[in-house]
Amino acid sequence: MLxxxxxxxxxxxxxxxxxxxxxxxxxxxxxxxxSDEEIVAxxxxxxxxxxxxxxxxxxxxxxxxxxxxxxxxxxxxxxxxGGAFLQEENRKNIKEYGVSVCISASVDLLWSRVKNKxxxxxxRTSNPRxxxxxxxxxxxxxxxxxxxxxxSLPDNSIAKTRDSILKALTTRPDVLTQKA
Numbered sequence: 001m002l003x004x005x006x007x008x009x010x011x012x013x014x015x016x017x018x019x020x021x022x023x024x025x026x027x028x029x030x031x032x033x034x035s036d037e038e039i040v041a042x043x044x045x046x047x048x049x050x051x052x053x054x055x056x057x058x059x060x061x062x063x064x065x066x067x068x069x070x071x072x073x074x075x076x077x078x079x080x081x082g083g084a085f086l087q088e089e090n091r092k093n094i095k096e097y098g099v100s101v102c103i104s105a106s107v108d109l110l111w112s113r114v115k116n117k118x119x120x121x122x123x124r125t126s127n128p129r130x131x132x133x134x135x136x137x138x139x140x141x142x143x144x145x146x147x148x149x150x151x152s153l154p155d156n157s158i159a160k161t162r163d164s165i166l167k168a169l170t171t172r173p174d175v176l177t178q179k180a
Contacts, residue, residue: 001176001178001179002176002177002178002179003028003075003076004075004175005075005097005098005099005174005175006070006076006077006099007024007075007076007077007078007099007101007165007169007175008067008071008080008099008101009024009077009078009080009103009165010080010084010094010100010102010146011082011085011103011104011105011143012105012110012135012136012139012143013081013082013110013114013122013123014105014109014110014111014113015082015103015105015152016103016105016113016152016158016161017079017080018034018079019158020103020152020158020161020162020165021034021077022077023158023162024077024165024166025077027162027166028166028176030074030075030076030077031074031076031077032076032077032079033070033076034078034079035063035066035067035078035080035084036079036081038066038070039059039062039063039066042062047059047081056083060083060087063080063083063084063087063090064084064087064089064090064093067080067084067093067094068093071093071094071096071097071098072097075098078098082122082135085102085139085142085143085145091142091145095147099147099148099169099172099174099175100146100147101146101147101149101165101168101169102144102146102149103150103151103152103161103165104143104149104150104152105151105152105153106154107132107133107136109152109153109154110132110136111129111132112154114132115128115129122135147172148165148168148169148171150164150165151164
C-alpha cells in the first residue's frame with residue numbers, strides 16, 4: 001500500500017491512538033510520529049510539567065506548531081493528544097495536509113485504561129471519572145467531525161483496531177492506494 005497523506009489519529013485519552021498508531025505505521029511501513037512526544041523532546045519537560053509551569057494555553061499553542069510541522073513532512077501516522085483536534089487551526093491543517101481518523105471508545109473503556117495512570121493532567125481532580133465524562137461529552141461532537149471514525153471495543157486487540165482503520169482508509173484513494 002502507498003500512503004499519500006499523513007493519517008492523523010484523534011480521540012480521547014486512552015482510546016489507543018499511540019498503540020494503534022505504532023502498529024498502523026509498521027503495517028504501512030511509514031514513520032510513526034506522536035505530537036506529545038515531539039513536544040516533550042523539544043521542551044525537555046513532561047506534559048504535566050508544561051501544564052504546571054505554563055498552563056494549557058501555552059501547551060495548545062506549542063501543540064499546534066508541532067502538528068503543523070509534522071503534517072508537512074513525508075506521509076506517516078501521527079498520534080495526537082486528546083485535545084489537539086479541538087483546536088480549529090489543527091482541524092484545518094489536518095484537513096489540508098492529512099486525513100483525520102477518530103478512534104472512538106466508550107467512557108467505560110476509556111476509564112478502564114486511564115484510571116490507574118497519573119500522566120493525565122486534566123484528570124487530576126477530586127472526581128476524575130466525572131471529569132472524564134465531562135471531557136468526553138464536550139469533545140465527542142468535535143471528534144465526530146473527523147474524516148473517518150473507527151470504534152475501539154473492549155475486546156478489540158490493537159491489531160483488530162489497526163485493521164479497522166486500514167479498511168476505512170481503503171475508502172479514501174486520495175490517502176491510501178495499492179502500489180503499482
